[in-house]
Amino acid sequence: xxxxxxxxxxxxxxxxxxxxxxxxxxxxxxxxxxxxxxxxxxxxxxxxxxxxxxxxxxxxxxxxxxxxxxxxxxxxxxxxxxxxxxxxxxxxxxxxxxxxxxxxxxxxxxxxxxxxxxxxxxxxxxxxxxxxxxxxxxxxxxxxxxxxxxxxxxxxxxxxxxxxxxxxxxxxxxxxxxxxxxxxxxxxxxxxxxxxxxxxxxxxxxxxxxxxxxxxxxxxxxxxxxxxxxxxxxxxxxxxxxxxxxxxxxxxxxxxxxxxxxxxxxxxxxxxxxxxxxxxxxxxxxxxxxxxxxxxxxxxxxxxxxxxxxx
Numbered sequence: 178x179x180x181x182x183x184x185x186x187x188x189x190x191x192x193x194x195x196x197x198x199x200x201x202x203x204x205x206x207x208x209x210x211x212x213x214x215x216x217x218x219x220x221x222x223x224x225x226x227x228x229x230x231x232x233x234x235x236x237x238x239x240x241x242x243x244x245x246x247x248x249x250x251x252x253x254x255x256x257x258x259x260x261x262x263x264x265x266x267x268x269x270x271x272x273x274x275x276x277x278x279x280x281x282x283x284x285x286x287x288x289x290x291x292x293x294x295x296x297x298x299x300x301x302x303x304x305x306x307x308x309x310x311x312x313x314x315x316x317x318x319x320x321x322x323x324x325x326x327x328x329x330x331x332x333x334x335x336x337x338x339x340x341x342x343x344x345x346x347x348x349x350x351x352x353x354x355x356x357x358x359x360x361x362x363x364x365x366x367x368x369x370x371x372x373x374x375x376x377x378x379x380x381x382x383x384x385x386x387x388x389x390x391x392x393x394x395x396x397x398x399x400x401x402x403x404x405x406x407x408x409x410x411x412x413x414x415x416x417x418x419x420x421x422x423x424x425x426x427x428x429x430x431x432x433x434x435x436x437x438x439x440x441x442x443x444x445x446x447x448x449x450x451x452x453x454x455x456x457x458x459x460x461x462x463x464x465x466x467x468x469x470x471x472x473x474x475x476x477x478x479x480x481x482x483x484x485x486x487x488x
Contacts, residue, residue, distance in 0.1 A: 323394065
């Protein structure tokens with residue numbers, strides 16, 4: 178059963194087309210088999226804005242998910258998760274302005290709540306580490322820009338819970354999100370920005386793979402795409418590798434090489450264990466109600482008693 182399931186997942190996963198551009202200088206991975214079945218193109222960026230060429234390896238039907246991958250990035254640390262919870266910045270994310278002792282209580286680390294321009298809104302480690310690299314895609318043949326649709330990046334229930342405070346943006350001593358990340362978040366959006374709302378849902382794994390948006394038009398095999406990347410996120414200071422991922426999904430989402438291999442190894446282990454049980458049943462079968470190897474124990478006891486009698 179596991180073998181059949183692994184074969185099914187492998188076949189379905191092969192329908193996904195995924196290509197990644199590794200554009201940071203760092204190169205490490207928290208998962209040893211992370212690149213299995215993936216096409217990763219090393220193209221490090223060293224300028225603040227760089228343009229890279231991407232050769233489409235296979236036909237990629239729409240919709241094409243545009244995502245970023247940070248590895249390793251530990252959003253699953255308790256302190257990190259707490260910074261966006263009810264004990265952290267969550268009151269601000271739902272439209273409440275904190276000040277004084279209340280602000281220090283929810284964001285105890287000074288660097289995550291105050292700057293030279295005023296108090297951060299929202300405060301906290303999670304909001305302060307928002308990934309704000311920018312991406313633009315163009316077809317090389319006619320320089321036509323590919324529109325990245327960001328309308329469905331975050332979950333609808335996340336967006337419904339988040340609110341800007343009454344009178345937003347008010348307060349001269351506040352540093353709002355659009356002031357911290359003007360290249361990604363607009364004044365009108367604030368905490369309801371799609372990418373920010375997606376970022377505030379922490380990843381459970383030691384890496385982060387989140388959506389930027391999607392392309393609603395297909396890409397053809399052999400086509401060259403110009404990728405313009407604006408470097409904002411300081412990956413070099415925290416030893417994090419950055420990748421841009423384009424994924425034309427399969428019926429089960431992405432590729433399933435790792436999962437299908439795991440199920441294949443699990444099925445092989447089950448067959449080996451079943452063979453061992455069968456050999457034990459055939460070669461050293463025990464009578465019902467008797468412990469296994471009882472005859473050997475009786476023989477050893479008899480030999481021991483004979484040796485004691487001879488002495």
